[in-house]
Amino acid sequence: MESEELLELHENLINVSSELLDLWNLLIFGDYTKGQTPILLRYGKVDDMIQGHGCSQLTNSTLKTCYGLDELVKAFVLSSHEINERVNNKGPNNYIQTFDDLIDFYFRTNILTSNLFTFLDIFVSSSSANLVISILVFVAASIMMMVLTFLIHNSIEKTEQEVNQVRSLLNYVPVDNLDAKEELRTYVLHNSLPSLIHRNHTDSNDDNVRNMLNAAVDGAVMCNDKGDIEIFNPAASRIHGRQADEVLGRPFWILFDTKYHDEIKSVMSLMIKGNHLNHAGETKEVEGLRKNGTKFPAIITISGTTYDSKVIYICFIKDISSEKKQNALLAEEKKNSENLLKNILPSAVAQKLKAGETFIAEKFSDVTCFFSDMVGFTSISSKMGANELVGMLNAIVNGFDALTEKYDLEKIKTIGDAYFATGGLWQTSDHPERVLMFALDTFYVIRTYNTSNIAQQLRKIDNLDAPDIHKVIPQIDIRIGINTGECVAGVIGTKKFAYDLWGDTINVASRMESTSKPGQVQISRSTFERVHDLPKLKFEERFVEVKGKGKMQSYLVDPSCHDCAKLNEETIKVLIDEEKSLRNELNPRESFDLTGGNVAEPPTTL
Template sequence: MLLFIPPESIESSSDIKHYVSTHSVKTKKESIKDERITDSRDALMLEACHDAAFICNTNGVIKSANNAATTMFGHQTNEMIGMDITSLYKRGDELIREAITNIETLKTGLCVSIEGIKKDREEFPTRTSIGLTQFEEGSLIIVFSGDLTVEKKQKDLIAQEKKNNENLLLSILPSSVAARLKRKENEISDSIDSCTCFFSDMVGFTAMSSNMSAPSLVKLLNSIVNELDDLTFHHKIEKIKTIGDAYFCVGGLQSGDVKHAERVVRFALDAIKSVKSVTNGGIQIRVGVNTGSIVAGIIGKSKYCYDCWGDTVNLASRMESTGIPGKVQMTRSTYERVYDVFKNIHERLDVEVKGKGSMITYILEPTFEELIVG
């Protein structure tokens, strides 16, 4: 009956192709006696398919191949006749031979993803279907191979774009928040009982920038911020945002982090050294650090932003604005967590803090070794 179906219909119907490769097809008794009719049947089945198609005996020796197989594998038809089908595939002796054996045992079709091998030994991905077809003159193996090169390139491109998007998301959000955003959570907010906030500001930068060209200013800022971004990654703390020449980051956003204060202070010391290095000593930063509870979450719709709020954040900012260039000013809550780690900390009395009045703060002065550049 397949002889009366137009070739384009066979090609467009996956059901017919599957039937051909997995079901018994009986020919008329008269056709067995006429070899030319058998050849026509084989030719129709093969040329109706745009994929590479082969008819093999049960040992895997190729009896017939279509033009698509010639194009795909690079061999002429007469070269492929008599070849072992397994020689056209990488690991063919293992995968294709196993498939043929299973087909003869299970009497069912199989589909495998396998690398094809062209005549010039170039490898390419295929999806190959192998089926056993019963004719009155005996059993034959039918093999269809589709070239997946274009499909693989498209999938690889999509995968790379997805990875780039995920990396971009991770560059602006903590990993746990990015995961929740990918899960389509509508409102993302957390109350964090203990974390340490860092603020820095460049001393004299406004005056300096007034005498710089726009490209030079952006280049300098970018160099400084890139250095600080690298340091946040090194010290495992989260950058929140930059505001002009100010830098805001937080340690302790991940649950179970008990050393966030120590890591943020170490980051602060490295930040002072780094800015000095990038600007050849031309710019110093003031640093403020505070430890406490905050609320963190995502706000915005078209351009969402991850931010932190609360008295802990405000006081860390005040520690920076009342701080001393080239030194780290911290609150009592941070001091209590790091006094036994950093020995060169001293009290600073009567610091007027907006909204808090007079406070005692703590100043950490980098040692000579910590300030050495390079």
């Protein structure tokens, strides 16, 4: 053969052997991307053929049983590559070695071929259903179905014949008799019989009673002395969703939930034992039971009397579902109105308005007023959009509102960025202490907002390593003023009325706030006299100029006694580091092995 032909043969052998190995791997391991399911681990015998048994000594005689098909296929491909390379090299002493390899290759090929045929037989037998068992099951099932069909057909045919005979006999019954007997009338019209004991013979007076009960708007039921239903009017049928023939002769209490059965039985029993048969009756609120199993609220009135020397019970049933729904809606709306009123006004004032009072005015001799204002609010708000501004105020005011609940204070109103609250309106003597504790906690609310706002703003900044980044994001700070004294309170106006306070005490509290330092609480002398002995608090005495008052003695609470509203540079750097770390986790760097092209796994973050 020419060299070009040998080269082409060499390349074809390489391609064929590689394709053989790929197809073998696809067969046993599968490829879920192509919808190929693996055959490995599906059948025990097939797995034994693929994996082999393993032997301590390998010879030509044990090669067939020791090696698995997977190893034989891989060895076949490897041997074909080696022989192909040796033939292609054409070395001087290569022919004898090549001949020996071909003999050995031929022997291994025979073993592989034999094992592959055995593998195919085992695989086909393992994956195919047992035909004999399937046929036997099918035949047995078919015979059983035919027998059952025959029996059912005979039973239906026999029943139909009996029904036809009975209905034929009814042709000889006079129409008047059919109309007088409710059971026969129901059977003729609806082809059904009620499951009840034969009713006793009734005279013409029963028809009068039946007509009166049938004319009732509410559900009406007449029972005998045992509580079994004898008359079930159309209104009761509509309420319970049952036809009369379904309940006649059955106990009255089955029309209601099981938890009321004993109570209804007890009422009926006491009427007989207590000789209350002509009593006005007993009214109960119960849960009715419809045919489909649903329940509904109902009011029943049970009365006992004697009729034709027999004890009977007359029971009236009224479905109050609509009334319940209306009452529930009214109660919910009333609750919503009361909650809204309590959110607008203090509880005591709201109770007075509900009681009908229209003019509300009170004088309080001892209250403590709180005023707070945001420092630099105008400059900060001018750079905000409407949503951002309202969101900021809402977050802070909500935090203050929660603290008023904690310290049992009354929020009076907010004016722009100012917050006005008071304590002591409802005869509590420790209101100065509670208002001061409330004031100290408000700094934590502001600090929490600043922390959240800075973290949110950092997410919008691309370069977190820029210098003085902590100065770019503005922070909110507050100053607070507190004063204790007397005031007048009341509700004014008829439209959008509000509860408000007036007096010199409120004016002084407002001045304490306006002359306070940013990030501090300033209290008046009257408040200081009530809180100076509180533990862990330090005060700085000072004199401030108050409009209309001149110089006034006041006290600043030491800033070390409460949280600082504004975050310092070190705290902001911690937030910056956290944002950097979060960005690194969300965008991990990927490295590649240039020699093998495999992607290196990023380190696991715990």
